[in-house]
Amino acid sequence: MPRHIVCLTFDFDTQSGFIARGMTTPTPLSRGEFGVTGARRILDFLQTRGIKATWFVPGFTIESWPRECEAVVAGGHEVAHHSWAHIPPANQSRDEEEADLVRANDAIARLAGRKARGYRSPSWDLSEHTIDLLLQHGFQYDSSLMGADYLPYRARRGDVAKLGEPFRFGKETSLIEIPISWSLDDYPHFEFVRTPTSILPGLQPASAVMESWFDEFLYMQKTVDWGVLTYTMHPFVIGRGYRMLALEGLVDRLGNEGAVFMTMEDAAREAAMKFSR
Ligand SMILES: [Zn+2]
DSSP, X not given: OOEEEEEEEEEOOTTHHHHHTXXXXXXXXXXXXXXXXXXXHHHHHHHHHTOOOEEEEOXXXXXXXXXXXXXXXXXXXXXXXXXSSOOOGGGSOHHHHHHHHHHHHHHHHHHHSSOOSEEOOGGGOOOTTHHHHHHHTTOXXXXXXXXXXXXXXXXXXXXXXXXXXXXBOOEEEEEEEOOOOGGGBHHHHHOOEEOSSOEEOOOOOHXXXXXXXXXXXXXXXXXXXXXXXXXEEOHHHHTSHHHHHHHHHHHHHHHHTTOEEOOHHHHHHHHHHHHHO
């Protein structure tokens, strides 16, 4: 029996991403704060469809918006790790990265009653230490790499890439990678970001983005008997009214096509069973 899994995932950053980029004036902070409104809408919608999702929640959000995070847990969703301060690990020393990892995991344990099983790095840039740290701290899966689309794989440690030399593959680990893509992330499609050196135009029509996202599912269905498709969303992005309508439409179309919705933790467990067969 073919089985096509969809993971709806929400990175509940609130203001953390803006603070990590030094954008601490009132307007960018308020832009992050809108994530709280978005999260409420998403939670209400997921409840009407009986869908459990995975929420990657920075420790910052847990400690700044405790009631809103308790609502995520009360909805029966998975709370996964997304750092404490939303600093990309590639910009941290090993000790800084581990301290942030532990601090955020403690916050998750206090909120959800257990530590995180899954990790997604801020801005999707792992350091050379991240896979080791995740294994040491008992994580089962990561969702930050782009080496596949529908098929989870085992994350490697110790890859070596040097200019002018063939790529040297590191060793596969037990950590399950559930791959992601910027094309399946709401942020670059929708957010208008202006900095002194760049402009991210965003602001795509929501219906066009959801059409592409639906086609990804159709192609998974056409090419693999079992697969996992992961959509990455941010409450402050997808939570706008016209985008919510488009998301609701997508979820209903996926449901009609036979998509099986589940948390990433459950998808990782299915992937691990497949690997062990
Ligand atoms: Zn984030």
